[in-house]
Amino acid sequence: MNKWILIILSLAFLSNVCAYKILVAFAYPGKSHSILGEGYVRHLLEAGHEVTYITAHPYKKPHPNLRQILITSVIDKFEFAQSLDVTKMLAKEVDFKDMFGIYEVMVTIANRSLTHENVQKFMMDPNEKFDLVVAEWLYHHLYAGFATIFNCPYIWSSSLxxxxxxxxLIDEVGNPAYFPDHMSPISPPFSFTERVGELWNLIYLYRVLWFVRDTEEQAFRDSFGAAAAKRGITLPNLYDLKYNSSMMLANSHYSLGDPQRLPTNYVGIGGYHIQDEIPPLPKDLQKLMDSATDGVIYFSLGSMVRSETIPVELKTQLLNVFSKLKQTIIWKFDGELENVPKNVHIVKWAPQPSILAHPNAKIFITHGGLLSTTETIHYGVPIIGIPLFSDQFLNIKRAVRKGFALEVPLAYDTPAKLEVAIKEILSNPKYREKVKELSFIYHHRETKPGKTLVHWVEHVIQTKGAPHLQSPALHVPLYQKLYLDLVALIILGLMIVKRVLKALCCSKTQNKKKGEDKKKKRS
Incomplete structure (x- = not known):
């Protein structure tokens, strides 16, 4: 009897489970972005959905509901990775604040991914159908085109x-008086000059978007034109399409950033890429960290910076600083080093979350990417930030302001300043206390970020694109938001009143003059 009840309950449960077909487009060749893409893949597969994943880095866990569209060849032509040269950064030969250059390079990279033969073959198949597209936003809007080809709603995913x-894209811009641009090195509250600077940054940014608009539109038609023609679809303007998303899921959380006024269809899922069960460390690292009685300092400048571009002088000085410490150093370094001190262990690949989760992890020296700062809050480890580009400067500024980090700018005196910062964090418990406090805030949520992700993906599908979440601000022109029509009406009214008053005054003056003239004639 119990057996039949179990079978009936199982069938009832399965009947209520809907497996949707979801396309996850994370085609950017950067490894850290593929980690975010894999987060979507993992959670959606666990929820029972069928996932098609466009990526340059294969997901290494086979699953019957997973199909991958691989574009690994684009990694060889990854221009942005080639520019991440530490020696050139030190010489100021690389300008990561050139937004014109960044947007154009990102459009070029995305266009190369979309015109890859595997992606084109995939889109040209008329039998391909999807319930939803998850499209990564990264300085371009091209992946929105998948929603047009497959005639389904789409969700923007932001890594910042x-x-x-x-x-x-989903509502309206934040007020620059207190809402900094992600490339800005400052945090609110702003001084007068900083407020003016942030306003100028916003104006400049929209000037950039205007100038790259035609380039992006052409790339959009190059990428999706053939597939649209085969399906008998007329491509819309990308400018209109990019505002047609259902919502935005973002790798953000107020424990990491600043509390902001956000629209309903913006949902922060910061930390969704972190697995609930911590993967075990390799045996050699496990033994190393277990035996580190004075603790471990983990040093990594991320997955994109090439270690061989660090000047020899700088590497030598860093090793000298590390040799003076009692702590064990794990340095993620993909090249070869000579004269490595006994307490320094070089690894070409490091399971970062597993290292930070170990109770002996004392400090994380990082470039300040959002994945790294998220993981340090998740596991409660204070950091020393050496920001290199993009949002890393703002991430580290926020971490310093929140009290769990110190910043050491990239320069030839970085090793000396790093030594001072290490000693400060090791000797002062306030940094660890603060990061533990923020870690509690980070974890204290109604649901885990992965479940939040799945909930909103399913919600958008089940409500046919979630039009009830879309902000009315998208349909209000700028002149109406700023009440410029009202200002114009008031000015016009004042001009009319001025003319009327002037006419009345002139008329009164003329009548008075005529009266005086009549009196003179009578006399």
Missing amino acids: EPHPVVLD
């Missing part, structure tokens, strides 16, 4: 904390 350009 909320900032003006992504919010403009």
